[in-house]
Amino acid sequence: MHYTRDNMAGLLRSHDINPTHQRIEIAYALFSRQEHLSADQVMAIVNTRHSETSKATVYNTLKLFLEKGLVREVIVDPSKVFFDPNTSPHHHLYEVDSGKLSDIDAEHVVISGLPPLPAGMVTEGIDLIVRVRRTS
Amino acid sequence: MHYTRDNMAGLLRSHDINPTHQRIEIAYALFSRQEHLSADQVMAIVNTRHSETSKATVYNTLKLFLEKGLVREVIVDPSKVFFDPNTSPHHHLYEVDSGKLSDIDAEHVVISGLPPLPAGMVTEGIDLIVRVRRTS
DNA sequence: CGCCGATCTGGACTTTGTCTAATATTCGGA
DNA sequence: TCCGAATATTAGACAAAGTCCAGATCGGCG
Ligand SMILES: [Mn+2]
Ligand SMILES: [Mn+2]
Ligand SMILES: [Zn+2]
Ligand SMILES: [Zn+2]
Numbered sequence: 001m002h003y004t005r006d007n008m009a010g011l012l013r014s015h016d017i018n019p020t021h022q023r024i025e026i027a028y029a030l031f032s033r034q035e036h037l038s039a040d041q042v043m044a045i046v047n048t049r050h051s052e053t054s055k056a057t058v059y060n061t062l063k064l065f066l067e068k069g070l071v072r073e074v075i076v077d078p079s080k081v082f083f084d085p086n087t088s089p090h091h092h093l094y095e096v097d098s099g100k101l102s103d104i105d106a107e108h109v110v111i112s113g114l115p116p117l118p119a120g121m122v123t124e125g126i127d128l129i130v131r132v133r134r135t136s
Numbered sequence: 137m138h139y140t141r142d143n144m145a146g147l148l149r150s151h152d153i154n155p156t157h158q159r160i161e162i163a164y165a166l167f168s169r170q171e172h173l174s175a176d177q178v179m180a181i182v183n184t185r186h187s188e189t190s191k192a193t194v195y196n197t198l199k200l201f202l203e204k205g206l207v208r209e210v211i212v213d214p215s216k217v218f219f220d221p222n223t224s225p226h227h228h229l230y231e232v233d234s235g236k237l238s239d240i241d242a243e244h245v246v247i248s249g250l251p252p253l254p255a256g257m258v259t260e261g262i263d264l265i266v267r268v269r270r271t272s
Numbered sequence: 273c274g275c276c277g278a279t280c281t282g283g284a285c286t287t288t289g290t291c292t293a294a295t296a297t298t299c300g301g302a
Numbered sequence: 303t304c305c306g307a308a309t310a311t312t313a314g315a316c317a318a319a320g321t322c323c324a325g326a327t328c329g330g331c332g
Contacts, residue, residue, distance in 0.1 A: 018278075018279085020278090020279065020280085020328085020329095021328095022279085022280075023279095038319090039319075039320080040318090040319080053280085053281095054280065054281045054282070055281090055282090055283095055320085056280075056281060056282080056283095056321085056322085056323095057279080057280055057281070059319090059320065059321075060279090060280085060321095073214070075211060075212060075213070075214050076211060077211070078209070078211050078217045078288095078289090079288090079289085079318075079319075080318085080319065080320095081214045081319090081320095093253075093254075095257070096260055104250065104251060105251075108249040108251075109247070109248070109249045109250055110246075110247070110248045110249050111245065111246070111247050111264070112245070112246045112248075113244040113245045113246050114240065114245055114266065115240060115241075115244075117229075117266075117268060118229075118268075120270055120271050121231070121268040121269065121270060121271065122268060122269055122270075122271050123266060123267070123268055124232055124267040124268060124269045125267045126264070126265070126266050126267070127263075127264070127265040127267065128247065128262065128263070128264050128265075129262070129263040129264075129265075130250065130253075130259060130262050131259070131260040131261045131262070131263065132253060132254075132257040132258060132259055132260060133257070133258055133260045134256055134257060134258075135256050135257065135258050154298085154299095154309075154310085156297080156298080156309090156310065156311085157297095158310085158311075159310090174288090175288080175289080176287090176288080189311085189312095190311065190312050190313070191289090191312090191313090191314095192290085192291085192292095192311070192312060192313080192314095193310080193311055193312070195288095195289065195290075196310085196311085197310095214319095214320090215287075215288075215319090215320085216287085216288065216289095217288090217289095273332105274331105274332095275330105275331090275332090276329100276330100276331100277328105277329100277330100278327100278328085278329090278330105279326105279327080279328070279329095280325105280326080280327070280328085281323105281324100281325085281326075281327085282323105282324105282325100282326100283322100283323095284321105284322085284323090285320105285321080285322075285323100286319100286320085286321075286322095287318100287319085287320085287321095288317100288318090288319085288320105289316105289317085289318085289319105290315105290316080290317075290318100291314100291315085291316075291317095292312105292313105292314095292315085292316100293312100293313105294311105294312085294313095295310100295311080295312075295313105296309100296310080296311070296312085297308105297309080297310065297311080298307100298308085298309070298310080299305105299306105299307095299308090299309095300305105300306100300307100300308105301304100301305090301306100302303100302304085302305085
């Protein structure tokens with residue numbers, strides 16, 4: 001599957017999001033790259049050409065995408081949140097020094113032996129983060 | 137093992153940390169409670185009685201404890217870091233709504249099928265976070 | 273064209289955390 | 303015990319991420 005600006009409107013509609021110019025640009029930034037981006041990075045990307053999208057809109061839009069399940073949040077760096085266009089179950093490899101974040105396919109990873117959940121609780125997700133460092 | 141202010145100095149020295157009044161208070165806040173605390177919470181606790189420890193000292197001290205391996209950092213909430221006096225290998229259960237964070241013993245948890253690390257990389261830690269929500 | 277709800281915006285504000293330069297404390301040695 | 307150097311603490315300025323709001327703008331429809 002190949003992402004273009006032109007198929008962003010359909011993607012947004014399929015997630016019950018009204019497609020606007022700004023939302024299309026922001027979605028395109030994430031989906032065309034298939035990378036983990038911070039709000040700051042998204043803002044820099046969408047404002048490279050000319051369109052001028054405000055900070056408030058970038059944050060509002062990313063939050064909207066999150067609520068609608070179009071993207072997922074990755075909390076791995078204490079100073080900023082990353083947004084992930086890959087919403088299929090997967091884990092993350094985090095290079096502590098460089099801040100580089102990459103995906104680990106969940107398909108072959110098995111997590112067993114977790115204790116039963118407290119009553120009245122339901123799992124929203126299991127985040128597995130492998131923190132690595134360059135051999136010094 | 138039972139933690140008192142009086143045995144904090146020894147604990148600090150055993151981790152190569154010069155025990156000072158402020159450091160003892162901060163360590164005592166964490167170890168006597170055995171809870172995950174944010175810097176803000178630590179500051180509130182140590183300043184409840186009278187001692188008046190500054191914000192800079194709270195942050196400096198928590199970072200020092202981290203470097204010396206006396207506490208560990210838990211990154212689970214996008215808005216603040218939690219400090220964990222439990223440095224033995226364990227995982228976390230995070231209640232998304234309430235923000236409550238609790239330990240999952242690592243002893244019976246098995247994680248298998250992780251892909252090999254990129255060359256020249258060494259694992260610094262594996263963080264497993266089970267995000268749960270109250271059944272609605 | 274003109275209306276109206278939805279969206280976008282600048283900028284003030286909040287929160288978490290960092291930095292700095294001045295002050296205070298600690299601690300080993302005389 | 304006293305002293306000086308090294309170490310630690312501090313107030314407050316600063317920075318960065320993120321939130322909020324009231325007013326401006328957009329865009330689809332009659
Ligand atoms: Mn989806
Ligand atoms: Mn230890
Ligand atoms: Zn990912
Ligand atoms: Zn813990």
